[in-house]
Amino acid sequence: xxxxxxxxxxxxxxxxxxxxxxxxxxADLHARYVELNAEAGRSHARWNALAGLGVTGLVxxxxxxxxxxxxxxxxxxxxEAGAVVLPEPLATTAGVVFxxxxxxxxxxxxxxxxxxxxxxxxFGGVDFGAERHRVSTTLNEGIASTPRVAHCHADLLLLVxxxxxxxxxxxxxxxxxxxxATPALDLTRExxxxxxxxxxxxxxxxxSHADRFVEQLVERSALYAAxxxxxxxxxxxxxTASYVTERKQxxxxxxxxxxxxxxxAGARVRLEFARPAVYRAAYTLANGEPTLAHDVSMAxxxxxxxxxEAARVSLQCHGAIGYTYEYDxxxxxxRAWGLSAAWGDARSHRARIxxxxxxxxx
Amino acid sequence: xxxxxxxxxxxxxMEARTWLQANVPSPGSxxxxxxxxxxxxxxxxxxxxxEAQWSVVSWxxxxxxxxxxxxxWLIFEEEYYRAGGPRRxxxxxxxxxxxxxxxxxxxxxxxxxLPAMASGEEIWCQGWSEPDAGSDLASIRSRATxxxxxxxxxxxxxxxxxxxxxxxxxxxxxxxxxxxxxxxxTYFLIDMATPGVTVRPIAQxxxxxxxxxxxxxxxxxxxxxxxxxIGEGWKVAMATAGSERGxxxxxxxxxxxxxxxxxxxxxxxxxxxxxxxxxxxxxxxDDVVKAYVDAEAYKLHTYMTATKVREGHKVGAEAxxxxxFWSETDVNLHQAALRLLGPDAELMVPNGHGGLDLSDxxxxxxxxxxxxxxxxxxxxxxxxxxxxMLGLPRA
Numbered sequence: 001x002x003x004x005x006x007x008x009x010x011x012x013x014x015x016x017x018x019x020x021x022x023x024x025x026x027a028d029l030h031a032r033y034v035e036l037n038a039e040a041g042r043s044h045a046r047w048n049a050l051a052g053l054g055v056t057g058l059v060x061x062x063x064x065x066x067x068x069x070x071x072x073x074x075x076x077x078x079x080e081a082g083a084v085v086l087p088e089p090l091a092t093t094a095g096v097v098f099x100x101x102x103x104x105x106x107x108x109x110x111x112x113x114x115x116x117x118x119x120x121x122x123f124g125g126v127d128f129g130a131e132r133h134r135v136s137t138t139l140n141e142g143i144a145s146t147p148r149v150a151h152c153h154a155d156l157l158l159l160v161x162x163x164x165x166x167x168x169x170x171x172x173x174x175x176x177x178x179x180x181a182t183p184a185l186d187l188t189r190e191x192x193x194x195x196x197x198x199x200x201x202x203x204x205x206x207x208s209h210a211d212r213f214v215e216q217l218v219e220r221s222a223l224y225a226a227x228x229x230x231x232x233x234x235x236x237x238x239x240t241a242s243y244v245t246e247r248k249q250x251x252x253x254x255x256x257x258x259x260x261x262x263x264x265a266g267a268r269v270r271l272e273f274a275r276p277a278v279y280r281a282a283y284t285l286a287n288g289e290p291t292l293a294h295d296v297s298m299a300x301x302x303x304x305x306x307x308x309e310a311a312r313v314s315l316q317c318h319g320a321i322g323y324t325y326e327y328d329x330x331x332x333x334x335r336a337w338g339l340s341a342a343w344g345d346a347r348s349h350r351a352r353i354x355x356x357x358x359x360x361x362x
Numbered sequence: 363x364x365x366x367x368x369x370x371x372x373x374x375x376m377e378a379r380t381w382l383q384a385n386v387p388s389p390g391s392x393x394x395x396x397x398x399x400x401x402x403x404x405x406x407x408x409x410x411x412x413e414a415q416w417s418v419v420s421w422x423x424x425x426x427x428x429x430x431x432x433x434x435w436l437i438f439e440e441e442y443y444r445a446g447g448p449r450r451x452x453x454x455x456x457x458x459x460x461x462x463x464x465x466x467x468x469x470x471x472x473x474x475x476l477p478a479m480a481s482g483e484e485i486w487c488q489g490w491s492e493p494d495a496g497s498d499l500a501s502i503r504s505r506a507t508x509x510x511x512x513x514x515x516x517x518x519x520x521x522x523x524x525x526x527x528x529x530x531x532x533x534x535x536x537x538x539x540x541x542x543x544x545x546x547x548t549y550f551l552i553d554m555a556t557p558g559v560t561v562r563p564i565a566q567x568x569x570x571x572x573x574x575x576x577x578x579x580x581x582x583x584x585x586x587x588x589x590x591x592i593g594e595g596w597k598v599a600m601a602t603a604g605s606e607r608g609x610x611x612x613x614x615x616x617x618x619x620x621x622x623x624x625x626x627x628x629x630x631x632x633x634x635x636x637x638x639x640x641x642x643x644x645x646x647x648d649d650v651v652k653a654y655v656d657a658e659a660y661k662l663h664t665y666m667t668a669t670k671v672r673e674g675h676k677v678g679a680e681a682x683x684x685x686x687f688w689s690e691t692d693v694n695l696h697q698a699a700l701r702l703l704g705p706d707a708e709l710m711v712p713n714g715h716g717g718l719d720l721s722d723x724x725x726x727x728x729x730x731x732x733x734x735x736x737x738x739x740x741x742x743x744x745x746x747x748x749x750x751m752l753g754l755p756r757a
Contacts, residue, residue: 002363002669003666237752241754245754256757258744260748261754262748269686272663272687273659276659276665277662280365283365302659351651354647357651361626
C-alpha cells in the first residue's frame with residue numbers, strides 16, 4: 001500500500017502546469033470569450049504548445065507514437081487543465097479518445113498520425129445512465145445527428161449511434177461533419193450538434209464490441225471530468241481566498257469574518273476528501289481492476305459535489321463582483337456547472353453506487 | 363501508487379480476523395461503558411486483548427505491542443470493527459496520551475504508564491476544558507504552584523470523558539500565573555486517587571455518566587509526572603489534539619463498517635415496504651449512499667495520510683479537515699438510519715434491524731452528535747482550515 005504519486009509523476013504534472021499557467025491566464029480566457037462571442041476561429045498556439053509536450057499521447061503505447069505512460073500519469077494533468085479552465089479538450093483528447101483508441105485494433109496508423117499532427121478529439125452520442133447509458137444520436141435518412149457534443153469543432157470525433165438495434169462506434173474527421181453550435185453558458189466548452197453520415201469507412205466497432213468501448217469511454221469521460229472538477233474547485237477557492245483577504249469592509253478584510261471562513265472551509269474540506277477518490281479511480285482504470293464503475297462513480301459524485309459547493313460559496317463570498325462578466329470567477333464557475341452535470345451528475349452516480357453495493361453485500 | 367496489501371499484511375489481517383472472531387464478545391454481552399459495571403466489563407476485555415498482544419499493535423514490544431506499522435494498525439482496526447468489537451474504554455490513553463508520551467515522555471514515564479494503559483489496568487481521562495475555557499482553551503485558569511518535590515494543583519476541569527471511573531488524568535494547568543494565554547502552561551499526569559481530587563459524574567443525553575467534572579484542591583503531583591517540561595504545556599497539548607482530530611482516535615473502519623450496515627438496513631427496509639421497492643433516486647436512499655460514499659472517502663484519505671506519515675511527513679492543519687469530515691459523516695450516517703426507521707427510531711429496545719439492534723442506531727446517533735463538539739468544535743476547526751489551508755486572515 002502506497003497511496004501517493006511517484007516523484008516523476010509529480011514532476012511531469014508540474015512541468016505541464018507551468019506551460020498551462022503561461023498560456024492560459026485569465027486574460028487569455030477573456031480573449032477567448034471575445035473570439036467565441038464573435039464566432040471567430042481559434043488560435044492554435046496554446047494547443048500546439050501543450051500537445052507539443054506529448055501530453056495528448058501520454059497513455060498511448062510508445063510504438064503508436066505515444067509516451068507509453070498510464071492514466072495515473074495523466075490524472076493530475078487533467079486536474080491542472082481544470083485549474084486554469086483550459087478551453088481546449090486536453091483531458092478528452094488524451095484521456096478519453098486517445099486513451100481508448102490505443103486499444104482498438106486497426107487504429108494504429110491513424111492514432112499515430114493524430115498525435116503527430118497535434119489533433120484535438122472529442123467523444124459524444126451517449127448520456128450516462130445509472131442502469132444503462134442512453135444513446136442520444138438520432139438517425140434520419142442516413143444522416144446521424146448527435147446533440148450536445150462538447151468541443152464540437154475538434155479534429156476527430158468519436159461518435160455513437162444505434163443502427164438496426166445495434167450500437168455502433170464511429171470515428172469521423174471534422175471535414176466529414178456539419179456542426180450546429182449550441183448556445184450554452186460555458187462558451188469555451190463549445191457545445192454543438194454534429195450532423196454526420198455513418199459509413200463502413202467510419203465504423204470502428206459494432207454490437208457488443210462497440211458496447212464495451214462505449215462503456216469504457218463513458219467511464220473515462222466521467223473520471224476525467226471529475227479530475228478537471230478538482231482543479232476547478234481548487235482554482236475557485238484560491239481566487240476567492242485571495243479576494244476576501246484583500247477586500248475590506250468595516251475596516252478589516254472580509255476573510256477575517258467567521259461566516260466567510262466557514263463557507264470556504266466547508267468547500268475546502270469537500271475538496272480534500274474528493275481528491276483521493278479521483279486518484280483511486282485512476283489507479284483502478286490504469287490497473288484494469290473490476291471495480292471501475294463503483295470507483296468512477298465515487299470520484300465523480302464527490303468531485304461534482306465539491307465543485308458545486310465551491311462555486312456557490314465562491315460566488316457568495318465575492319459579493320456582486322463575482323456576478324459580473326468582466327471578473328474572472330465566472331470562467332471556472334460555468335465550467336464547473338457544466339462538468340458537474342456532464343457524464344452523470346452526483347446523484348445519478350450515487351444511484352449506480354447503491355445498486356453495485358447492494359449487489360455486492362447480498 | 364499501489365493500493366494493494368502485501369502478503370505479509372494479508373497474513374496479519376487473517377491472524378487478527380481469526381483471533382477477533384473467537385474472542386470478541388457477542389453484541390450486548392458487555393454492559394454499557396458509561397456505567398460502573400460496564401466500565402469493568404470493558405476493562406476485562408482490554409485485558410484479554412492485551413494478553414493476546416492485540417490491544418496496541420503499533421507499539422513497541424516492550425510495552426505490549428507488536429511493533430507493526432501504521433498500515434497494519436489500519437488493517438487491525440478494519441478487522442476490529444468488522445468483528446463488532448466494543449468501544450475501547452482505554453481510548454483516551456492509548457489513542458491520545460500514548461502518542462504524546464512517545465513524543466515527549468521520559469523513558470521512566472513511558473515504562474511506568476504505557477503497559478498499564480495498554481492492559482486496561484489504568485484508564486485515563488482528559489482534564490482540559492474548564493467551565494470558562496471550552497473552545498478558548500488557552501484561557502484556562504486551573505493552576506499549579508511549586509512545592510517540595512512537585513506541584514499542588516487547584517481548580518476545576520469539566521467534560522472529562524471516562525472521568526467518572528478513570529484512574530488517572532492528563533491535564534494542563536497554569537504554572538506561571540504572570541503568563542497569559544498559551545504561555546506558562548504545563549502538562550501533568552495525575553493520579554485520581556490523590557487526596558484533594560473530587561469527581562462529580564455528569565449524566566449525558568442517554569442518562570449515563572460518560573463524563574465528569576473534576577475538582578482539584580491542592581492535589582500533589584510529583585516532578586516526575588510533568589510531561590514535556592514546565593511551561594511547555596500548550597505545545598504538548600497540541601500534539602495530543604493532533605491525535606484527537608487526526609486518524610488516531612477515529613479510524614475509518616468505524617464508519618465504513620457502519621455504512622455497510624446502513625446499506626443493509628436500507629435494503630431490508632425497502633423489502634419491508636415492498637411496493638415502494640428500492641428507489642435509488644429517493645431522498646432517503648440518496649442520503650444513505652452519500653453517507654456510504656463519505657465513509658469510503660474517509661478511508662481513502664486515511665490511506666493517503668498514512669502513506670505520508672510513513673514517508674516522514676507531518677500532518678498539520680489537515681487534521682482539522684479530517685475531524686470535521688469524520689464527525690459530520692458520523693452524524694449523517696446515523697441520521698439516515700434514524701430516518702429509515704421512522705417512528706421506531708426513538709425506541710430504546712433491541713430488535714435486530716439491518717444487522718444491528720434498533721437501539722444501537724439510536725445510541726450511535728447520540729454518540730455521533732458529540733463528535734462535532736468534542737476535540738475542538740467544528741466551528742473552531744473551520745477557522746483552522748480557513749486560516750491554515752486557505753490562508754485567510756486571522757480575526
